[in-house]
Each structure stands twice: as C-alpha cells, then as structure tokens.
Amino acid sequence: MxxxxxxxxxxxxxxxxxxxxxxxxxxxxxxxxxxxxxxxxASTFMLVTVAVALIKTADEAxxxxxxxxRLGDWPVPFAIVxxxxxxxxxxxxxxxxxxxxxxxxxxxRWHRAGAYFHPLFQFLLxxxxxxxxxxxxxxxxxxxxxxxxxxxxLALHGSGSPRVKAAQHYIVVNLAASLLFLVxxxxxxxxxxxxxxxxxxxxxxxxxxxxxxxxxxGAGILGIAFLVKAGMWPxxxxxxxxxxxxxxxxxSIFSILTKxxxxxxxxxxxxxxxxxxxxxxxxxxxxxxxxGMATVAFGAIGTLASQDLARxxxxxxxxxxxxxxxxxxxxxxxxxxxxxFYLVSSTLGIAALFLLIELVERREPEGGLAAAQRETSRxxxxxxDAREVGIxxxxxxxxxxxxxxxxxxxxxxxxxxxxxxxxFALLSDALNAAGPQSGRVSAAAWALMVVLILSGxxxxxxxxxxxxxxxxxxxxxxxxxxxxIEMAPVVMLLILCAVQTxxxxxxxxxxxxxxxxxxxxxxxxxxxxxxxxxxxxxxxxGT
Amino acid sequence: xxIVLALGIGTLAGCxxxxxxRPRTFQVIVGLSLLSYAVNLFILxxxxxxxxxxxVLAPQGIGDPQLFADPVPQALVLxxxxxxxxxxxxxxxxxxxxxxxxxxxxxxxxxx
Numbered sequence: 088m089x090x091x092x093x094x095x096x097x098x099x100x101x102x103x104x105x106x107x108x109x110x111x112x113x114x115x116x117x118x119x120x121x122x123x124x125x126x127x128x129a130s131t132f133m134l135v136t137v138a139v140a141l142i143k144t145a146d147e148a149x150x151x152x153x154x155x156x157r158l159g160d161w162p163v164p165f166a167i168v169x170x171x172x173x174x175x176x177x178x179x180x181x182x183x184x185x186x187x188x189x190x191x192x193x194x195x196r197w198h199r200a201g202a203y204f205h206p207l208f209q210f211l212l213x214x215x216x217x218x219x220x221x222x223x224x225x226x227x228x229x230x231x232x233x234x235x236x237x238x239x240x241l242a243l244h245g246s247g248s249p250r251v252k253a254a255q256h257y258i259v260v261n262l263a264a265s266l267l268f269l270v271x272x273x274x275x276x277x278x279x280x281x282x283x284x285x286x287x288x289x290x291x292x293x294x295x296x297x298x299x300x301x302x303x304x305g306a307g308i309l310g311i312a313f314l315v316k317a318g319m320w321p322x323x324x325x326x327x328x329x330x331x332x333x334x335x336x337x338x339s340i341f342s343i344l345t346k347x348x349x350x351x352x353x354x355x356x357x358x359x360x361x362x363x364x365x366x367x368x369x370x371x372x373x374x375x376x377x378x379g380m381a382t383v384a385f386g387a388i389g390t391l392a393s394q395d396l397a398r399x400x401x402x403x404x405x406x407x408x409x410x411x412x413x414x415x416x417x418x419x420x421x422x423x424x425x426x427x428f429y430l431v432s433s434t435l436g437i438a439a440l441f442l443l444i445e446l447v448e449r450r451e452p453e454g455g456l457a458a459a460q461r462e463t464s465r466x467x468x469x470x471x472d473a474r475e476v477g478i479x480x481x482x483x484x485x486x487x488x489x490x491x492x493x494x495x496x497x498x499x500x501x502x503x504x505x506x507x508x509x510x511f512a513l514l515s516d517a518l519n520a521a522g523p524q525s526g527r528v529s530a531a532a533w534a535l536m537v538v539l540i541l542s543g544x545x546x547x548x549x550x551x552x553x554x555x556x557x558x559x560x561x562x563x564x565x566x567x568x569x570x571x572i573e574m575a576p577v578v579m580l581l582i583l584c585a586v587q588t589x590x591x592x593x594x595x596x597x598x599x600x601x602x603x604x605x606x607x608x609x610x611x612x613x614x615x616x617x618x619x620x621x622x623x624x625x626x627x628x629g630t
Numbered sequence: 631x632x633i634v635l636a637l638g639i640g641t642l643a644g645c646x647x648x649x650x651x652r653p654r655t656f657q658v659i660v661g662l663s664l665l666s667y668a669v670n671l672f673i674l675x676x677x678x679x680x681x682x683x684x685x686v687l688a689p690q691g692i693g694d695p696q697l698f699a700d701p702v703p704q705a706l707v708l709x710x711x712x713x714x715x716x717x718x719x720x721x722x723x724x725x726x727x728x729x730x731x732x733x734x735x736x737x738x739x740x741x742x
Contacts, residue, residue: 225706225709229709229713232713232717235717236716236717236720239717239720239721239724243724243727246727247731248728248731248732248739251724251727251728251731251732251739252728252732252738252739254724255655255724255725255728255737255739256737258717258720258721258724259650259658259662259721259737262662262714262717262718262721263650263662263665265713265714265717266662266665266666266669266714269669269672269673269710270669270672272706273669273672273673273676273703273706274676276676276702276703276706277675277676277677277703282702
C-alpha cells in the first residue's frame with residue numbers, strides 16, 4: 088500500500104487521457120492538428136511511465152495490491168473504488184505500449200485521414216484504463232461504454248464504404264452486448280445487493296440455493312457479453328471484417344480491445360467462482376475451455392483461408408484470444424500464468440503486424456496515400472495536407488522482410504522470440520497440471536496441446552505464404568517508401584518481444600505471481616474491503 | 631403488478647429481438663431502442679416493486695429502511711438511459727452515412 092502523492096497516481100491513467108482529450112476538443116481539429124498530435128504523444132508516453140511506476144509498486148507490495156483508490160473517500164462497499172493489482176498494472180502497461188506505437192505510426196499519414204483522431208484515441212485509452220482499474224461492476228459498464236463510443240469513431244476513421252459497412256455491424260453487435268451486460272449486472276445486484284466486486288465475491292460463498300441460481304445466471308449473461316467483446320466463437324463473426332477494414336493504427340490498438348474481454352473473464356471469473364465459491368466453484372470452466380479451443384480452430388482455419396494480410400491478421404487476433412480463454416478455462420495457476428505471458432507476447436506481435444501490413448502492401452511510393460485520398464475525397468472529407476512527414480529509410484524491403492519474419496515467429500510461436508516461450512510455458516504447465524510425478528495428463532490438456540500446435544502450424548503456413556507473395560512473387564513492383572517514424576513503432580514492438588524473450592525468467596515469475604494472487608483472491612478481497620476511510624463516523628459495515 | 635411488468639418487459643424484448651434480426655437498418659435501430667427500454671425496466675424492477683416509497687431518507691430520522699425504495703437501481707437506470715440514448719444517436723449517424731455511401735438501407739450494404 089502506498090500513501091501520499093503517489094496514491095493519486097492510481098487515478099492518473101483515467102484523468103490524464105480525459106484531460107488531454109478535452110483540451111484537444113477545445114482546441115478544435117483543423118488549425119491545431121500538430122498541437123493535438125503533440126498532446127496525444129505526450130499523454131500516451133506519460134501513461135507508459137505511470138504504468139511502469141504502478142507495475143513496480145504492485146510487484147513490490149505485499150499481496151500484489153498497489154493500492155485501493157476510493158473516489159470521494161466514501162467507505163468501500165458503497166462507492167466506486169479503483170484497484171491496482173498486478174493484473175491491472177500489467178494490462179495498463181500493455182495498453183500504453185501498444186498505444187504509443189500506434190500513435191507514433193499514425194503521425195506519418197493516418198491521423199490526417201479523418202477528423203478527431205487524436206481526441207478519440209485519448210478517450211479510447213481513458214475507457215480502457217478505467218475498465219482495467221475499476222473495482223465496481225457498474226463502473227466497469229460505464230468505462231466499457233466510453234471506450235466503445237470512442238472505438239466506433241475510430242473504426243470509422245478514414246471513412247469509405249467498407250469501413251462504414253463493417254463499423255455498422257460492429258456497433259449493432261456491441262450495443263446488443265452492452266444490453267446483455269446491463270441485464271447481467273442488474274440480476275447480480277438484485278440478488279446480492281452490491282456492485283463492488285470484492286464485496287460480491289465475499290457474499291457469493293454464503294449465498295443460498297435460490298440466490299445462487301440467480302447469481303450464476305447473471306454471471307453467465309455477463310460472461311456472454313464479454314465473450315462477444317473478446318471474440319469467442321461463435322460470437323466473433325463481426326470481428327474479422329471490422330479489424331481488417333479499420334485504419335492500421337486503429338486496428339493495432341483494437342488488438343487490445345479483445346484482450347479487455349479476456350481480462351474481465353480472468354478478473355471476475357477467478358474472483359467470483361474461485362476455490363472458495365462453494366458449490367459454484369469453477370462455474371462455466373468447461374465452456375471457457377471448449378469455446379476457447381473452438382475459437383482457436385476457427386481462427387486457424389480463417390488464417391489459412393484469408394487472401395489478404397489484414398484479414399489474416401484479424402483471424403490471428405481470434406487465435407490469440409481463443410488460446411488465452413482456453414488456458415484460463417483449464418483453471419490451474421500455472422496455465423493462467425502461461426496464458427498471461429502469451430497474452431502479452433501475442434498482443435505485441437499482432438499489433439506490430441497490423442502496422443507492418445500497411446507498409447508491405449503499399450504499392451507504389453505514394454500509392455497508399457493517393458488511394459486513401461481518393462477514397463476520402465469521394466466522401467467529401469479530404470486530407471487537408473498531402474505532405475509526407477519524416478525521412479524515408481533505405482533498404483526498406485529488407486527491413487520490412489526482417490520485421491515480417493519477426494512477427495511471424497511471435498504469432499506462430501517459433502523460437503527464438505517470445506511466442507515460443509509463451510506456448511512452451513503454457514503447454515508444459517497444462518501437461519504437468521496433475522503433478523510432474525503422477526504422469527497423468529488430462530484429456531483437456533491433450534486437446535489443448537493438439538489445437539495449439541496445429542494453430543501454430545496454420546499461422547506459420549498462412550503467414551509464410553503471404554510473405555512469399557508480398558516479398559518474392561512480385562518482381563515488377565518498386566520498393567515502398569517507408570519512413571523512420573512508421574518503421575520505428577514496429578521495431579519497438581518487436582524489440583519488446585525480444586526483451587520478453589531475454590528476460591523470460593523475471594517476467595515469467597511476475598506472471599506466475601499474478602496468476603497465484605488471481606487464484607487466491609482472499610488477499611484482494613480483504614485489502615479492498617478493509618481499506619480504511621479517513622472520514623470519521625462513516626464506517627464500512629456491510630460486509 | 632409484477633405480472634404486468636414482466637409481460638411488458640417480455641413483449642418489448644421480444645419485439646426488439648425480432649426487429650434486430652430484420653434486414654433494414656431502420657428496423658434494427660427501432661429494435662435496439664425497444665430492447666433498451668426492456669432492459670431499463672428490468673433494471674428498475676431489481677429494486678423491488680412498490681408505490682409510495684421514497685428513495686431518499688427523511689430528514690427527521692432514518693426510521694424503517696423497509697419503507698424506502700432502493701435508490702441504486704434508479705441511479706443505474708438513469709445512467710443506462712443516457713448511455714443508450716447517446717450510442718443510439720451515434721448509430722443513427724452511421725446508418726445515414728451507410729445509406730449515403732451504399733445507396734441502400736439494407737444492413738449488408740447491398741440488396742440480396
């Protein structure tokens with residue numbers, strides 16, 4: 088637990104992007120685009136430092152809880168709290184790193200493809216950070232709506248009829264899922280009388296039989312709402328078209344949105360239906376496991392069937408989410424730790440690939456922009472400035488090729504990059520779940536191993552084929568002009584994957600500690616509920 | 631009163647689901663609105679039904695909490711109404727953009 092000024096650091100990931108976005112809106116969009124871009128970059132990099140500070144505090148704190156931030160200093164079960172533990176801090180850091188890469192990439196050309204890119208980007212970050220931090224079920228809904236509203240705008244960034252068509256489906260699906268979310272939350276509130284996650288977890292173990300049925304139904308409906316957002320098969324039909332048609336920096340940051348669904352499943356499922364939940368323990372585990380594996384299979388078939396790189400990458404998002412969900416569904420500390428390692432590695436790899444494919448598919452030196460301009464000017468919204476920003480780098484094809492091989496290695500799970508270590512850790516823990524001496528391996532672990540290895544093979548085949556087509560099989564095309572400012576984010580994301588490989592030991596220890604505290608949430612519940620209020624006379628009694 | 635409310639929520643939700651599955655964008659948006667009405671009524675109903683029960687405590691003393699309505703679902707439903715109204719308005723803009731771009735109001739952007 089921290090005190091003093093650093094205690095307010097917890098609320099910074101929400102307040103900072105809110106403030107930055109509001110300032111940008113007040114400045115207006117046309118005259119101050121460069122100033123807006125500067126604010127956006129500055130705010131995003133400040134979020135990275137805040138996230139690093141929080142993850143350090145969380146890792147050093149006893150029990151992994153960096154702090155509980157009571158908004159308005161109301162006693163805990165009655166008002167909204169923000170809670171930072173290892174998992175929240177990890178997700179904050181991952182979000183800010185991917186966001187930093189996406190925003191730097193967008194500076195070269197994409198931020199000029201439509202209005203309000205920078206404010207929407209900051210509001211998206213605000214919603215994401217808030218959703219990762221909040222310890223209140225209804226506040227989670229509000230933050231998810233904030234990020235969704237921003238994501239609707241960003242999905243439409245650049246306009247054009249494929250984007251509008253895909254965004255239309257995306258919006259309908261997410262509005263319907265949000266309504267399901269509300270039904271789930273209100274069912275749970277109606278039975279338990281609380282919206283605080285820690286208080287709910289404390290009450291669920293003592294719930295009566297009829298109440299338990301309602302709580303389980305509510306949790307099931309809530310789960311469906313988040314699995315729609317995570318993209319679990321068969322609820323993922325909207326995802327490939329939306330992600331493939333979104334502008335590259337937008338698609339890159341969207342790779343975090345599916346992980347939000349996975350995060351909520353991890354957080355709520357392990358908190359509410361962990362070992363202490365009595366008869367409800369492990370409620371729905373088999374659905375997560377089977378659904379996750381079905382998602383991996385669907386995504387793998389999709390990657391093989393995709394003809395263009397953007398769709399291939401969108402299906403890789405499904406494979407990644409499916410793997411995380413299936414590993415969570417195994418319900419062991421070890422596999423959860425492996426799943427977290429895999430989540431970070433695959434998100435970084437997919438975000439890098441989304442940025443890279445636009446560079447690879449750029450046909451002639453100015454083709455991408457010219458095409459984008461034609462597209463946007465048809466809709467009456469035109470780029471006000473066709474000037475390119477930044478310096479072109481030499482040997483662009485060679486750089487792109489190496490970066491593509493790096494992305495392939497991370498996504499397919501080949502050595503030497505982090506994808507291999509992630510899958511190895513995940514599978515070795517799944518196979519040893521019954522204990523290394525017993526020699527017994529559950530059927531679920533065998534199935535998970537087969538599905539994961541086949542999906543890796545499918546990703547390898549699909550990406551190699553796409554790479555051959557892009558780099559070798561088109562001799563007549565000239566090398567694309569790529570700017571340092573566009574290549575740097577991709578290289579940065581791949582370097583992060585390399586760091587994850589070199590520092591695999593300490594990072595894996597952190598992931599295992601995170602998984603351990605998620606599977607034993609007593610510490611979390613006690614610290615959140617026991618968080619003392621400075622107001623005299625207002626004592627927390629409702630536990 | 632419970633049966634009337636339950637039937638009302640059920641009818642709204644049923645109509646909403648049917649309309650969401652229709653091929654025209656206008657039908658979809660009306661369906662979403664009906665569904666959000668159903669959900670809002672459902673949230674309100676989780677605070678238990680009753681008349682003449684104020685949600686705010688009386689100034690002269692708390693008295694029996696059983697005589698008061700639960701204010702939390704009312705606060706939740708207010709938030710939910712605002713959010714669903716805003717997102718529906720936003721969706722309406724996207725529908726108009728899609729209508730302008732594709733020249734049709736079919737949800738897939740082309741006539742089957």
